[in-house]
Amino acid sequence: MSVTLYSAWYCPFAQRAWMALMHKQIGFEYIEVDPYQDSSWWKGVSRGLNLVPVLVVKPEDKAESATIVDSTRVLEYLEDLKPNSAQLFPSNPEEKAEIRFWMDHINQRIVPYIYRFLEAQEPGDYRNESRESLIVGIQQLMDNQYISGPFFGGKNINVLDLLLIPFAFRIDALLGYYREFSLPTGGKEWSRYEQWYNSMKNHEVFKKSQTHGEDYRQRLIEHYLPYSQGQGQQDVTKV
Numbered sequence: 001m002s003v004t005l006y007s008a009w010y011c012p013f014a015q016r017a018w019m020a021l022m023h024k025q026i027g028f029e030y031i032e033v034d035p036y037q038d039s040s041w042w043k044g045v046s047r048g049l050n051l052v053p054v055l056v057v058k059p060e061d062k063a064e065s066a067t068i069v070d071s072t073r074v075l076e077y078l079e080d081l082k083p084n085s086a087q088l089f090p091s092n093p094e095e096k097a098e099i100r101f102w103m104d105h106i107n108q109r110i111v112p113y114i115y116r117f118l119e120a121q122e123p124g125d126y127r128n129e130s131r132e133s134l135i136v137g138i139q140q141l142m143d144n145q146y147i148s149g150p151f152f153g154g155k156n157i158n159v160l161d162l163l164l165i166p167f168a169f170r171i172d173a174l175l176g177y178y179r180e181f182s183l184p185t186g187g188k189e190w191s192r193y194e195q196w197y198n199s200m201k202n203h204e205v206f207k208k209s210q211t212h213g214e215d216y217r218q219r220l221i222e223h224y225l226p227y228s229q230g231q232g233q234q235d236v237t238k239v
């Protein structure tokens with residue numbers, strides 16, 4: 001089987017797919033692309049969506065490749081491909097349904113508010129509402145999850161850990177830098193969050209998905225300058 005990941009080093013969505021491949025110990029070729037390029041080649045690779053990540057899989061016994069787009073779909077696919085290796089989902093249907101609820105919560109109630117808060121150059125209602133919604137989104141997640149810790153999956157990571165950590169890092173690095181923001185501390189939810197973040201930040205798959213060595217944080221800050229000026233990608237702010 002050959003597996004190819006089309007990715008962009010700075011992209012938190014692509015980072016999810018990259019980490020999942022490493023976690024499941026699936027060999028793959030990493031191809032760095034500029035997803036904003038307007039070329040017919042890239043349109044073809046990304047099924048007309050022009051977004052990273054794209055995962056292309058060609059099984060040995062099949063003539064056709066499968067192309068999976070969207071980070072959440074990639075993680076689901078990898079679990080289906082290797083259900084018994086480094087499981088990302090629980091096998092119990094009710095627990096799995098619960099996890100899916102929180103996957104949607106991260107994608108719909110947390111991620112867009114990070115981008116909204118970052119793009120809100122001027123103080124005012126939009127910025128305040130984005131900041132408050134982000135805080136509430138994370139608080140709800142940490143309040144409702146029974147985390148025996150340190151990860152959402154307990155001793156081992158699961159899909160929620162992989163969905164959230166690229167964005168948790170950007171809250172810390174980008175919102176810290178551009179908005180002088182830090183999440184609340186103290187209280188049950190925030191102590192859990194802090195414990196989770198510190199563990200996940202040091203997890204090997206997260207560390208291995210960072211480029212530019214020691215400069216990673218600084219390079220990300222530089223990359224997101226246009227976003228902090230309201231000129232970033234717009235669809236990621238939609239709620």
Ligand SMILES: N[C@@H](CCC(=O)N[C@@H](CS)C(=O)NCC(=O)O)C(=O)O
Nearest residue numbers: 011013035036050051052053070071
């Ligand atoms: N919902 C998608 C979002 C992917 C996405 O927005 N990727 C950005 C880079 S971080 C991208 O490729 N942008 C290129 C564009 O908007 O043309 C996912 O989860 O994979």
